[in-house]
Amino acid sequence: xxxxxxxxxxLRDLVRAREAAKQDQMRARHRLxxxxxxxxxxxxxxxKPWTLKYMDWIRGQVEFEQPAQEYxxxxxxxxxxxxxxxxxxxxxxxxxxxKLAPAKMQEVIQALQALRGIAQISAVTIVSELGQISRFxxxxxxxxxxxxxxxxxxxxxxxxxxxxxxxLEQ
Numbered sequence: 354x355x356x357x358x359x360x361x362x363x364l365r366d367l368v369r370a371r372e373a374a375k376q377d378q379m380r381a382r383h384r385l386x387x388x389x390x391x392x393x394x395x396x397x398x399x400x401k402p403w404t405l406k407y408m409d410w411i412r413g414q415v416e417f418e419q420p421a422q423e424y425x426x427x428x429x430x431x432x433x434x435x436x437x438x439x440x441x442x443x444x445x446x447x448x449x450x451x452k453l454a455p456a457k458m459q460e461v462i463q464a465l466q467a468l469r470g471i472a473q474i475s476a477v478t479i480v481s482e483l484g485q486i487s488r489f490x491x492x493x494x495x496x497x498x499x500x501x502x503x504x505x506x507x508x509x510x511x512x513x514x515x516x517x518x519x520x521l522e523q
Contacts, residue, residue: 357484360454360455360458361458361480361481361484363450364447364450364454364458364477364480364481365481365482367443367446367447367450367481368447368474368477368478368481368482370443371440371443371444371447371474372478374436374439374440374443375440377436377439378433378436378437378439378440381429381432381433381435381436382402382403382433382436384429384432385411385426385429385430385432385433386402388425388426388429389411389415389426392417392422394415396410397410408433408434411426411430412430444474447473447474447477448473450477451473451477458480461476461480461486462476462477462480463476465479465480483495483498
Protein backbone atom coordinates (compact mmCIF):
# COMPACT_ATOMS: atom_id res chain seq x y z
CA UNK A 354 0.00 0.00 0.00
CA UNK A 355 1.31 3.43 -0.91
CA UNK A 356 -0.04 6.74 0.37
CA UNK A 357 0.74 9.69 -1.91
CA UNK A 358 2.47 12.73 -0.46
CA UNK A 359 1.38 16.32 -1.16
CA UNK A 360 3.60 16.60 -4.26
CA UNK A 361 2.08 13.49 -5.83
CA UNK A 362 -1.46 14.59 -4.97
CA UNK A 363 -0.90 18.02 -6.49
CA LEU A 364 0.58 16.57 -9.67
CA ARG A 365 -2.25 14.04 -9.88
CA ASP A 366 -4.82 16.85 -9.63
CA LEU A 367 -3.10 18.73 -12.45
CA VAL A 368 -2.86 15.64 -14.67
CA ARG A 369 -6.53 14.87 -14.07
CA ALA A 370 -7.49 18.46 -14.91
CA ARG A 371 -5.63 18.09 -18.21
CA GLU A 372 -7.40 14.80 -18.92
CA ALA A 373 -10.76 16.47 -18.29
CA ALA A 374 -9.73 19.32 -20.61
CA LYS A 375 -8.79 16.81 -23.34
CA GLN A 376 -12.22 15.19 -23.03
CA ASP A 377 -13.91 18.59 -23.23
CA GLN A 378 -11.76 19.44 -26.25
CA MET A 379 -12.87 16.27 -28.02
CA ARG A 380 -16.53 16.99 -27.27
CA ALA A 381 -16.23 20.57 -28.54
CA ARG A 382 -14.54 19.39 -31.73
CA HIS A 383 -17.20 16.74 -32.29
CA ARG A 384 -19.97 19.29 -31.78
CA LEU A 385 -18.49 21.64 -34.37
CA UNK A 386 -17.63 18.98 -36.93
CA UNK A 387 -21.06 17.33 -36.68
CA UNK A 388 -22.75 20.72 -37.03
CA UNK A 389 -20.76 21.39 -40.20
CA UNK A 390 -21.49 17.92 -41.59
CA UNK A 391 -25.23 18.27 -40.91
CA UNK A 392 -25.17 21.33 -43.14
CA UNK A 393 -23.03 19.78 -45.87
CA UNK A 394 -19.92 21.80 -45.09
CA UNK A 395 -16.86 19.67 -45.80
CA UNK A 396 -13.29 20.94 -46.03
CA UNK A 397 -11.58 21.02 -49.42
CA UNK A 398 -9.56 17.95 -50.42
CA UNK A 399 -6.21 17.75 -48.69
CA UNK A 400 -7.21 19.62 -45.55
CA LYS A 401 -7.06 17.34 -42.53
CA PRO A 402 -9.33 17.95 -39.54
CA TRP A 403 -8.08 20.07 -36.65
CA THR A 404 -5.00 21.39 -38.42
CA LEU A 405 -4.30 25.11 -38.77
CA LYS A 406 -5.58 25.00 -42.36
CA TYR A 407 -8.80 23.35 -41.20
CA MET A 408 -9.36 25.99 -38.53
CA ASP A 409 -8.57 28.76 -41.03
CA TRP A 410 -11.12 27.21 -43.42
CA ILE A 411 -13.81 27.25 -40.70
CA ARG A 412 -12.97 30.83 -39.70
CA GLY A 413 -12.65 32.30 -43.17
CA GLN A 414 -14.63 30.25 -45.66
CA VAL A 415 -17.54 28.71 -43.79
CA GLU A 416 -20.51 31.02 -43.45
CA PHE A 417 -24.23 30.54 -43.03
CA GLU A 418 -27.05 32.64 -44.44
CA GLN A 419 -29.25 32.17 -41.41
CA PRO A 420 -28.04 34.30 -38.49
CA ALA A 421 -28.96 31.59 -35.98
CA GLN A 422 -26.70 29.09 -37.76
CA GLU A 423 -23.90 31.62 -38.02
CA TYR A 424 -24.13 32.31 -34.29
CA UNK A 425 -24.05 28.57 -33.68
CA UNK A 426 -20.92 28.18 -35.85
CA UNK A 427 -19.20 31.02 -34.02
CA UNK A 428 -20.15 29.64 -30.60
CA UNK A 429 -18.91 26.14 -31.44
CA UNK A 430 -15.72 27.58 -32.94
CA UNK A 431 -15.13 29.68 -29.83
CA UNK A 432 -15.58 26.61 -27.64
CA UNK A 433 -13.02 24.64 -29.70
CA UNK A 434 -10.51 27.49 -29.47
CA UNK A 435 -11.14 27.84 -25.73
CA UNK A 436 -10.61 24.12 -25.14
CA UNK A 437 -7.41 24.15 -27.22
CA UNK A 438 -6.08 27.04 -25.12
CA UNK A 439 -7.07 25.28 -21.92
CA UNK A 440 -5.18 22.09 -22.89
CA UNK A 441 -2.09 24.14 -23.83
CA UNK A 442 -2.17 26.02 -20.50
CA UNK A 443 -2.49 22.82 -18.50
CA UNK A 444 0.30 21.11 -20.43
CA UNK A 445 2.56 24.09 -19.79
CA UNK A 446 1.61 23.92 -16.10
CA UNK A 447 2.51 20.23 -16.04
CA UNK A 448 5.92 21.08 -17.53
CA UNK A 449 6.47 23.67 -14.80
CA UNK A 450 5.25 21.30 -12.08
CA UNK A 451 7.77 18.68 -13.21
CA LYS A 452 10.57 21.24 -12.84
CA LEU A 453 9.45 21.90 -9.26
CA ALA A 454 8.82 18.25 -8.38
CA PRO A 455 11.08 16.33 -5.99
CA ALA A 456 14.30 15.09 -7.58
CA LYS A 457 13.29 11.42 -7.27
CA MET A 458 10.04 12.07 -9.12
CA GLN A 459 11.89 13.97 -11.86
CA GLU A 460 14.30 11.06 -12.30
CA VAL A 461 11.46 8.58 -12.76
CA ILE A 462 9.68 10.87 -15.24
CA GLN A 463 12.89 11.24 -17.28
CA ALA A 464 13.52 7.49 -17.18
CA LEU A 465 10.00 6.73 -18.41
CA GLN A 466 10.49 9.12 -21.33
CA ALA A 467 13.35 6.93 -22.51
CA LEU A 468 10.75 4.29 -23.36
CA ARG A 469 9.41 4.27 -26.90
CA GLY A 470 6.07 6.06 -27.18
CA ILE A 471 6.24 7.67 -23.73
CA ALA A 472 6.59 11.46 -23.82
CA GLN A 473 6.44 13.90 -20.92
CA ILE A 474 2.66 14.01 -20.43
CA SER A 475 2.41 10.22 -20.48
CA ALA A 476 5.35 9.85 -18.10
CA VAL A 477 3.92 12.39 -15.67
CA THR A 478 0.53 10.70 -15.84
CA ILE A 479 2.07 7.32 -15.04
CA VAL A 480 4.11 8.71 -12.14
CA SER A 481 1.25 10.71 -10.67
CA GLU A 482 -1.19 7.82 -10.83
CA LEU A 483 1.21 5.01 -9.87
CA GLY A 484 3.29 6.74 -7.25
CA GLN A 485 6.25 4.61 -6.18
CA ILE A 486 6.98 2.36 -9.10
CA SER A 487 9.35 0.33 -6.92
CA ARG A 488 6.31 -1.20 -5.19
CA PHE A 489 5.87 -3.41 -8.28
CA UNK A 490 8.13 -6.46 -8.07
CA UNK A 491 8.17 -7.21 -11.79
CA UNK A 492 8.00 -5.11 -14.94
CA UNK A 493 5.02 -7.16 -16.11
CA UNK A 494 3.04 -6.10 -13.00
CA UNK A 495 3.82 -2.44 -13.62
CA UNK A 496 3.01 -2.52 -17.33
CA UNK A 497 -0.23 -4.38 -16.70
CA UNK A 498 -1.30 -2.01 -13.91
CA UNK A 499 -0.54 1.10 -16.00
CA UNK A 500 -2.11 -0.24 -19.19
CA UNK A 501 1.12 0.29 -21.13
CA UNK A 502 0.98 -3.07 -22.87
CA UNK A 503 1.15 -3.79 -26.56
CA UNK A 504 -2.19 -3.66 -28.33
CA UNK A 505 -3.68 -4.12 -31.75
CA UNK A 506 -6.59 -2.19 -33.22
CA UNK A 507 -7.21 -3.63 -36.68
CA UNK A 508 -10.18 -3.68 -38.98
CA UNK A 509 -10.27 -4.92 -42.55
CA UNK A 510 -7.04 -3.99 -44.32
CA UNK A 511 -6.07 -1.47 -41.63
CA UNK A 512 -3.62 -2.74 -39.02
CA UNK A 513 -2.54 -0.60 -36.08
CA UNK A 514 -0.20 -1.96 -33.45
CA UNK A 515 1.40 -0.29 -30.46
CA UNK A 516 0.59 1.24 -27.11
CA UNK A 517 -2.96 2.27 -26.28
CA UNK A 518 -3.86 5.67 -27.77
CA UNK A 519 -4.37 7.14 -24.30
CA UNK A 520 -0.64 6.77 -23.61
CA LEU A 521 0.54 8.23 -26.90
CA GLU A 522 0.80 11.96 -27.37
CA GLN A 523 -0.52 13.45 -30.55
